[in-house]
Amino acid sequence: MSGSSLNATAASLLGFLHDGPRSGYDLVRQAEEVIGDFWTLTRSQVYRELAAMEAEGLIEPAGEAGPRSRRAFRLTAPGRHAFREWLETEPGPEQIRYPLLLRIAFGRHLDQQRLTELVALHHDVHVERLAAYRELAEALEGTDRYAAATLAFGIRYEQAVLEWFDTLAELGVVERDRLR
Amino acid sequence: MSGSSLNATAASLLGFLHDGPRSGYDLVRQAEEVIGDFWTLTRSQVYRELAAMEAEGLIEPAGEAGPRSRRAFRLTAPGRHAFREWLETEPGPEQIRYPLLLRIAFGRHLDQQRLTELVALHHDVHVERLAAYRELAEALEGTDRYAAATLAFGIRYEQAVLEWFDTLAELGVVERDRLR
């Protein structure tokens, strides 16, 4: 029993439970909103981790089951402790998996036009994301510095991607003037 | 048999096999070097995918087994075809998982000093990576434009991260003057 230290997904759930009891469904929503841009998770994972953490005594049911067997959980003292311990641990390196880059790495097998198309689609997505982030950042101004900090990463990142698209044109990997 | 289209990892292996027959071991090395920075994979995955692709007829043994049962594979015509098909498919969105950002998102549970320590460690890593990438880019100048293109992403990305670290200080999330 106990021991086997938390994975980041489980730990994040504990983090959210600091704000009060929540059901799996609530946690999925909150996680997607708050950390979804740099830590993906799905319903299935959440329910699995909740079950495991309940078994380990890190969380416990809060109140009776609601409609459609909704069950809320609350933190226990060991849960609080496990979360704190996780927070202190050395965060590992970031992991990026970028399928578009894979296409480009094998770009010599693809014609320039098709490559340009693929990139152009992504271009638009990033333009929109950057705009959305900026708006959010403005709305957040002066409220939650930690949310602002994660958002700042998103903004820098999106800028970097957009600049990189320009570089692709300069390198002749994609056709110039088909992006903007 | 056949059908179930390729995942990106398997497809990349096919990509490398265009340069000639290779064993699992070789492929791991090449993949780490060429796409490792934006597409992680491990030995186990490689062997799994090779076995699956051999069963599907996308690759076949090339020559007899060498020392310590080393087996090289070569592309088949269906393999070549499957690769091309994969290349054409819409690449999905990138995925980023950044454990440090997770610590920051829950930063209010951590004291500023510890947060600064964590960030400082990452700071150094990124400084070094950026330098290494830049050197590589110079060495690559004018040779392989696709390699240059992927490298350019790495450079932009590392720059973005470093700039973001500055923002963290400005936001008061980490202590100023403890990074550089």
Added chain:
DNA sequence: TGGAGCATGTAATGAGTTACATGATTGG
């Protein structure tokens, strides 16, 4: 000539995704 270390692969486990199921709500 044997043992330190590298090359190569497999097995066990853990994490993540997709597909499925079913109970509530609610607007028409």
Added chain:
DNA sequence: CCAATCATGTAACTCATTACATGCTCCA
């Protein structure tokens, strides 16, 4: 009052990581 939709959870599967095993090489 029922059909569409949303809420909530589970099961099956695929993918990824870590731990283990064993065969070769080569130098002390």
